[in-house]
Amino acid sequence: MFEFEQVPLPKLGITGLEGAMSEEELAIQDVAHRFAEEVMRPIAEKLDKMDHEAAVAEDSPIWEFLDKLEQSGLVDLAAIAGMTNEEKSRIIPIIFEELAWGDSGLAMGYIVSKFPAFAAYHTGDPELIERFGHLRGCWAATQPDRGSDLVDIEATECHPGERQGRGNLVARIEDGEVVINGQTSAWVSGAPIAESTLLYCQFDDGNGIYNDDGTHKYIGVLVPFDIPGVSKGKPLDKMGMRALCQGEIYFDNARVPLKYMIADMDKGYPSFFGALTFGNMEMGISFTGVARAAYDHALAYVHERKQGGTELINHQGVRARLFKMHQKVEACRAMAKRAFEYNYGPNGPHLLASATSKTFVTDTCVEVCSEALQLFGGNGLTREYPLEKLFRDARAAQIADGENNVLGMKSASWLSKVYKDKNGL
C-alpha cells in the first residue's frame, strides 16, 4: 500500500511520468531541452519551409545549427565512449528525446554525420582517426535497387525460388586499394553536406558478389569525398523531415587505401547490422520526442481554444482523447528505453530489440501526431501551426532506417528462429 496524508497533484518531469533521475541526468536534460527549444525549433521551422537546394546552400541556417550543437558539447563522442553501458542506456535517450523534440530531421542528421568518425574511433587506428575523426559524415547503405532488400540481411523475405537483385554499387580490391563503382540511393541522409561516408556495399572477391546461399558479399568502407571519382546528386525534395538533407553519392572508380575497409567480406554484414541496430534504437527514442512534441502542442492548444462556450479541455470527449495521447507517449518512451536497456545489457545488442521499439514508436507517433492535428481542427492543417510538420516528419520515420513492415517481418523471423531453437524444431 502507498500512504498519503492528502491527495496530491502528480509530479511530472519534462518527460512526464519520470522515475528517479540523478542531478547529472536532470542537468543534461535541461541543457538539451533548452537547446532544442531555443536553437533547433526556430532553425528547423525555417529549413522546413525552404527550398531543398537553398537548405544546403552556404547561407543556410543548417550551418548555424551544426556549429551551435558542436559548441554546446551536448554530443561529445569521446565522453559517450567513456561511459559505462548503464550510463549510455540512460543518458543517450535523455539527450536524443530532447533533440528530436526540437526537430527530428536535425537530430537524425547529426547522428548520421558522426557515423564515419565513430567507426574510425572504433578501429583505434590513429591514421583513420586523423583522417575521418573530424569530417562531417553520412551513412550510405541503400541503393536504387536495394532498399528493403538491404535490411533483409539473411534474405529470409525473398520470394520462393528468387534471390535479391545485384544492386547498384560494387567494390573490389586492386593493387592494395578498394575500388568502388556505382551509386547509392537518393536517401543518404546528410550526403549533400557530408565530407565522408561510412559506405556499405556489395563486394566482388573475384567470384562474384553472391554467397552460395543467395545473400550478398558485403564490406564496410570509409570514403572521404576529397578523392577523385566521388560526386553527389542534387538534394532530394521530400515531404517530411525536410531539415534532414538527402541525396545520392556516385562512385566512378573511386579508390581508397585497403585499411579504410573497416569491415571485410566476413564482417561487412555484421558491421551493417550493428549500425542499423544503433540507428533503429535511436529512432525509437527520437520519435518518442516527436510524439511528445505533438502532445505538448495539443495540451496547450486545448487550454486556449474555445468552442461550445468553453475551452476545448472542458469537454469530456477532448479530455479522453488527450489522455489517450499521453498514454501513447508514455508507452513509446517505455518501449524505447527498454530497447536501450536490452542493447546495453547482458543479452544485447540485437536489431530485434531496436526494431521492436522503432516500429512501435514511429507507428504510434503517427497516431499521436494525427490526433494532435485533429485537436487543432482546421488550424492543424495550416503551415502557421506546427502540427502538419510533425505529422509529415513522423510519416517519414515509418520508412527511414528500414520500412516498418519489413522490419516487422525480419523481427518475426528471429522470434520464430529462437522458438524453434528452444524447442528443437
Ligand SMILES: Cc1cc2nc3c(=O)[nH]c(=O)nc-3n(C[C@H](O)[C@H](O)[C@H](O)COP(=O)(O)OP(=O)(O)OC[C@H]3O[C@@H](n4cnc5c(N)ncnc54)[C@H](O)[C@@H]3O)c2cc1C
Ligand atoms: C527519412 C529517411 C532517411 C533515410 N536515411 C538513409 C540513410 O541515411 N542511408 C541510407 O542508406 N538509406 C537511408 N534511407 C533509405 C531507407 O532505408 C529506405 O527507404 C528503406 O529501407 C525502404 O527502402 P525503399 O524506399 O527502397 O522501399 P522498397 O524496398 O521499395 O519498399 C517498398 C514497399 O514494398 C514492401 N516490401 C519490400 N520488400 C518486401 C518483401 N520482401 N516482402 C514484403 N514487402 C516488401 C515494403 O514494405 C514497402 O512498403 C532513408 C529513408 C528515409 C525515408
